[in-house]
Amino acid sequence: MRIINFYNKKSLKSVTLYLTKNEAIQFKENLEYLLSNSEAPKHHYIYDLLNPTREISFSMITEKKLQNTKHYNKIELNKKS
Numbered sequence: 001m002r003i004i005n006f007y008n009k010k011s012l013k014s015v016t017l018y019l020t021k022n023e024a025i026q027f028k029e030n031l032e033y034l035l036s037n038s039e040a041p042k043h044h045y046i047y048d049l050l051n052p053t054r055e056i057s058f059s060m061i062t063e064k065k066l067q068n069t070k071h072y073n074k075i076e077l078n079k080k081s
Contacts, residue, residue: 002061017056023048027056034060041065 003012019027023046030044038060048054 019046023056030058034058038062039064 003015004010005012026046030046034040034042034044039062040060043057043059046056
């Protein structure tokens with residue numbers, strides 16, 4: 001698991017989500033897609049409709065995907081600068 005704050009370019013240890021019912025439904029549907037298609041190069045976003053600057057971004061990480069490091073930056077690969 002990697003939890004990253006891209007604004008600060010820092011890895012986080014913990015995060016708490018408070019979702020509306022609609023956001024939770026979106027999250028669940030997108031997770032179900034990722035579970036069924038774990039190697040798909042798909043990245044999902046859920047935006048806060050009242051404050052679009054807030055978003056949840058997520059994808060499925062696999063060993064196979066991590067082999068192609070050109071798609072990831074150092075933070076995503078869990079490497080020091």
